Amino acid sequence: MNSAPVPFVDLTWQHQPLEDEIKEAIAKVIAGGDFVLGKALKDFENAFAKACGVDHGVGVANGTSAIALGLQAYGIGYGDEVIVPDNTFIATVIGVLQTGARPILVDCDQATALIDLKAAEKAITSKTKAILPVHLYGQMVSPSALLHLARTYNLLVFEDAAQAHLANREGYRAGSMGGAAAFSFYPSKNLGAFGNGGMLVTGEEAIAQRVSALRNYGAPSKYFHTELGTNSRLDTIQAAILEVKLPHLESWNQQRYQIAQYYDYLLAPFADKGIYPITNESGSGHVYHLYVIRLDRSCPIDRQQLQSELNNSGIQTGIHYPIPCHLQPAYNFLGYEKGDFPQAEKLCQEILSLPMYPGLKEEQVNFVIDHLSRIIG
Numbered sequence: 332m333n334s335a336p337v338p339f340v341d342l343t344w345q346h347q348p349l350e351d352e353i354k355e356a357i358a359k360v361i362a363g364g365d366f367v368l369g370k371a372l373k374d375f376e377n378a379f380a381k382a383c384g385v386d387h388g389v390g391v392a393n394g395t396s397a398i399a400l401g402l403q404a405y406g407i408g409y410g411d412e413v414i415v416p417d418n419t420f421i422a423t424v425i426g427v428l429q430t431g432a433r434p435i436l437v438d439c440d441q442a443t444a445l446i447d448l449k450a451a452e453k454a455i456t457s458k459t460k461a462i463l464p465v466h467l468y469g470q471m472v473s474p475s476a477l478l479h480l481a482r483t484y485n486l487l488v489f490e491d492a493a494q495a496h497l498a499n500r501e502g503y504r505a506g507s508m509g510g511a512a513a514f515s516f517y518p519s520k521n522l523g524a525f526g527n528g529g530m531l532v533t534g535e536e537a538i539a540q541r542v543s544a545l546r547n548y549g550a551p552s553k554y555f556h557t558e559l560g561t562n563s564r565l566d567t568i569q570a571a572i573l574e575v576k577l578p579h580l581e582s583w584n585q586q587r588y589q590i591a592q593y594y595d596y597l598l599a600p601f602a603d604k605g606i607y608p609i610t611n612e613s614g615s616g617h618v619y620h621l622y623v624i625r626l627d628r629s630c631p632i633d634r635q636q637l638q639s640e641l642n643n644s645g646i647q648t649g650i651h652y653p654i655p656c657h658l659q660p661a662y663n664f665l666g667y668e669k670g671d672f673p674q675a676e677k678l679c680q681e682i683l684s685l686p687m688y689p690g691l692k693e694e695q696v697n698f699v700i701d702h703l704s705r706i707i708g
């Protein structure tokens with residue numbers, strides 16, 4: 332258990348009231364012995380797909396795998412290009428590379444930190460097969476703008492919804508706007524397992540069937556291999572745990588939103604000191620996986636100093652993410668250079684993620700802002 336006055340994340344609050352129910356669900360899997368591709372997996376796949384407003388869900392080992400296998404199911408691979416925001420967690424890029432396709436990075440919008448669709452349009456070539464929006468921090472990329480672009484150029488829309496479980500915008504739920512979407516159930520995500528997990532959701536039955544085969548050695552039926560598959564299944568025990576947690580997700584997201592609104596309110600006076608939150612353009616559809624502020628050039632204090640002083644008072648913060656994908660050493664081979672994506676590079680220098688999780692108390696938010704105020708002076 333995290334004993335800091337304000338930890339960055341605390342999962343005990345959500346798990347404690349569900350402990351008996353979760354133990355029962357685990358006991359049921361043990362009694363059934365169907366640890367791999369068992370009944371609770373099928374049940375959770377159906378329940379989660381339904382929550383996203385689509386017909387099919389296929390549980391996989393993690394979110395990265397959901398991206399890779401999902402794109403592979405659409406036939407994307409060597410020689411193809413997939414447009415990806417530079418400003419994302421590296422797993423988005425890894426998922427694309429695992430298919431053999433080339434990730435084409437593009438810059439982000441300076442206010443929302445989401446993919447810049449004008450930059451995306453400029454990056455389209457005859458090899459472009461898909462655009463992969465990332466609903467970063469829990470805010471969806473505008474479906475109307477994205478779908479318009481995708482239709483104009485006949486591109487697949489494949490969502491990275493790893494940070495956006497049940498987010499919505501313009502009447503679309505995360506996971507339902509394009510051909511398919513990838514979710515992660517890493518423990519600290521809005522819906523988290525007791526270990527790793529992921530899911531591919533799609534409205535297309537053929538894609539769901541193909542991913543079902545791909546995750547299971549490429550075998551649609553036992554010992555009959557029609558695909559170059561892999562071993563990437565969501566464990567039955569993890570699915571059973573997630574099934575118990577799913578009915579609470581909406582209220583947890585609502586809590587995140589209320590906490591974000593309270594932060595927004597308390598932070599408003601800091602705007603003239605160069606501190607303000609990342610812009611929310613989607614109202615209550617934002618599910619605030621992270622609450623991110625930025626410190627621009629007019630801010631009197633250095634980010635690192637602020638972070639360490641907050642930490643000294645027991646307030647944990649994070650940076651999501653400190654280095655943009657195109658400047659990560661392992662991805663030199665993609666050929667990008669410093670200066671290629673100025674907005675993303677600037678954001679990486681300015682952002683700070685404040686504690687955010689359902690169960691975070693009003694007093695704790697006050698504590699964070701009081702200390703911030705004192706440090707800024």
Ligand SMILES: *Cc1c(COP(=O)(O)O)cnc(C)c1O
Binds near residue numbers: 394494515517527
């Ligand atoms: C967490 C995350 C992933 C990867 O999910 P894993 O389950 O850790 O593989 C992909 N994209 C984004 C934006 C994420 O936040």
